[in-house]
Amino acid sequence: MKTTRFISIALALALSASLFTGCSNSSSSSGSSTGSQGIKEEIVIAQNSDAKSLDLQASNDGGSLNVNAQIYDTLVVKNADGTFSPHLAKSWEQVSDLVWQFKLEEGVKFHNGEELKASDVKFTFERGLTSTISYMLDFIDSVDVVDEYTFNLNLKFPYAPILSNLSYTSTGILNEKAVTEAGEDYGQNPIGTGAYMFSNWKAGDSIELVAFEDYFKGAAPTKKLKYRSIPENTSRSIALETGEVDIAYDIDPVDKETIRSNDQLVLIEAPSLQVDYVGFNMQKEPFTDVRVRQAINYAIDREGIISAVLLGGGEVATTPISPKVTMSNPDIVGYPRDVEKAKELLKEAGYENGFQTTIWTNDNSVRTRIAQIVQANLKEIGIDVAIETLEWSSYLDRTSNGEHDMFILGWTATTGDPDGAMYVLFHGSSSATAGNKFFYSNDEVSELLDLGRAETDDAKRQEYYYKAQELVVEDAPLAALYYANDCAGISAKVDGFVLSPSKSHKLYGVTCAI
Amino acid sequence: MQGITSELHTGRAKKRSLWLDIGIRVIKNKAAMVGFVILAVLILLALFADVIADYDTVVIQQDLANMNQGPSLEHILGTDEFGRDIFARIIHGGRISLAVGLVSVCFSLVVGGILGALAGYYGGRFDNIIMRCMDIFLAIPSILLAMAIVTALGSSLLNLMIAVGISNIPSYARIVRASVLTIKDQEFIEAARAIGGNDFRIIMRHILPNTLAPVIVQATLGVAGAILSTASLSFIGLGIQPPAPEWGAMLSNGRTYLRSAWHVATFPGIFIMVTILSLNLLGDGLRDALDPKLKQ
């Protein structure tokens, strides 16, 4: 009896000890300490996934991008009106067709004290060309260092959207010394020039950043940032409402009204660069016939989807690129719902009695809901659609192999440039793996896209892209559904927060009152 | 008195009165009867599901204008996120749950039972190998197994049954093996062998019937477990495809609307709980009835 008692007491003590160490290790969730000027010392942000890696070039998922946007800087920044402003690069010049010269700001410090040099840029881009984000830098052939703060970018082909790409978070500059020294562990020990430096990462839970005092634009007023990963949409909104977090990204449509009507909170909504669509595998019958594809386009109830699934948080899509992308064609009418016309087209194509097919989606709750509505819409015109939900890895793999019939996917034109919005999706040479899961090829469209990416004259570029969009909509390799609104919820006490259309929101200068 | 007189008759008559005894004991157990009645009602509802609500027009037909309505006269449990009647969907979902429960348990039972019986009867190295294999299976997380099966074969009802079934094989193997071990050394088995019965006959006619008691109890509880597993798999997105009205999937879909339309997630959950509860009550009752030590 004594031994049993002893053992049970020992176990109980051990368990309680682990409990208390756990509790005391965790930091408090609301930065309630006073900073200067009556603002909070720490702002807490909730996002829908944990970062995968803080190595800027290792991953371009949302969770990583949001954090990396604070740690790293890009050469240029894109303004709301589409023009570009200097950032790390203080000036640039297109020296010849294939050569651009950039001059860096001098005296910019990395978080480890090293100064930003042209050699860092060369290192960054050369490493980037063999990394996950290589598609962003693919137009670069080589980088030449001219002097300490000047470098030349030698392009493979004339590339008009070069500055758009260089303004995107993923092309930010790394410190050569830090990366080479850290080796494989760099992803957990990032060094950048950004306003915030990395402090701590509790895997699966939160990442803490502290303001970089030597930031070249001046130290940020909010001294600490904490990014919490809360995958459940509703939990994230609840955390915002209870004040556990100050900012929450990607608010689920159902929670928008609650946040809007709450005095202590503000809902920020803005059109995004993303278009969501139902795509067709044009290699498989009956999607080889353009009339079938158009029929489906006419049958889908886009308004219904937007109101039922997005609860109004989106716009009906006409062209396959969002209006926020430059040179999106506003004159395209698209396919307003017309069930009769759909039936007619099907009949013309020889499918009067419809047919059976499948639609694939990944296990994203919004997409599965859309699939169900599309399924119901197509039933009306006699098409029997079976829904197959695959998880993401299978989905990417098998659609790349062309095993699908119809599929639901989205595309974000992260650079805000029409080339980024269309080339990978619609160019004949683009593979399914890269994005052309429609197996679409139209020589005229491909030519227009090639001309568009090389042309530096904006007016001519617009002509090419407008025409390309017209042709694509007519060919209907997809049924563009809607442009979703990006939305974030913030506490009413937060000041200076701006939603970035490329979804990597910079928090430099954002403060939260106590 | 009845038990003694029947001993003088053939073996068959003795068996019948034994089962009658057990049956009476179950009926006398009020809790078990409550479970049985609830279960019977659920099964009836599932069988007559088509009569209560037509699949095509009520269960899967969307009515987006009426989404997420609370309980009303027209829709006694309200509507879900696509405007479909929740009560109708729950009834049809009951079909799926009960089907998966029964089929997967039968599958595990048969395969596990055979493995366990063979292991227990032949013993030695054979027993060792089979039991080690069972250990290995137990160590693999059932989610991984389910996921493998679903991604390899597709997520259909049948594959779900197989996935749930396979992960439960070890428990039935264990139970049958344990029973077989206790029985095989008894005298009547030696006697059967002495008469010249071959192994197969001995196992089938003498050993297995006597392992029935713990197996029945485990099976009843197993159906409950299988229903829960199915719901869990659907909850994390590996289950049956929409628009099938599976309970776990309904719960998962309703999760998003917890704040504005809590009924969408609550009612399927209640049904899952009640089904499992009644199965547990019945299982408990059976266990008590079959427990030889409780013979008065």
Add this chain to the structure above:
Amino acid sequence: MYKYIIKRLALLLPVLIGVSFIVFTIMYFTPGDPAQIILGENATEEALANLREEMGLNDSFFVQYSRFIINAVQGDFGRSYQSNRVVFDEIFSRFPATLQLAGIGVLLSVLIGIPVGVISATKQYSFFDNTTMVFALIGVSMPNFWQGLMLIMLFSVWLGILPSGGYGDWTYFILPAITLGTSSAGSIARMTRSSMLEVIRQDYIRTARAKGVLEKNVVYKHALKNALIPIITVVGLQFGYLLGGAVLTETVFSWPGIGRLLVDSIKQKDTPMVQGLVVFIAVTFSIVNLCIDILYSYVDPRIKSQYK
């Protein structure tokens, strides 16, 4: 005793090998390309081919498996495909969250379950007995994830007094611990009750009472001690299972433990991480089983003598 322990640990090895082989086979043959997942939707064919070559994904099944075993034996499970962190570092950084939750859950269930079971057994068929057994049954029957959702709805959404998910100070532990604790408490209470009932009927209890031993001592010193074995089994099994990460509860409460890590890794085809986790969970579970068996020997000397 020590020989017994070592023998048990040695038996673990073939099981681990078998498990890792099956898991490897499953991961190998299910569709999904880790290279594609890492590089994302925008990857070029070239980049994918290069990455696959680098990761050694083009080698045959046996080459890949041998490579894995050779490394594993040296304790190197590689790096996660997703985060590139060393697999065991990642597991050990997320395990404390699971351990704490499991520990508190089991503690709660034992503190509630055993006393309730004992009292129910001594006062069989009383009002207390009937009511608590109904609650126990409900606890066992209620789906974890549903219970979690209902608790969140009640305490976070309507009352707003507890956080709805995530990991932080003690307030974050309350709801998940209750969710896990109640169903465990249910089974422990039921097992305690039935085990106690069995023991109480024994002759030696009657003897003790006849000898005039105080009822309190009869119950606790004699009956409970002898009833402990099945109870310990159940507690141990619950704890072992919870250590594997209660996936559903962790999902509902956004708890950063290894259960969620397992599901996410499986979905992302992060084979090194899945292998590491499965081995880790198998070893943990076996160690818990071993501890239970050792506990048995302290409770029942007859068992101790078998451990030679």
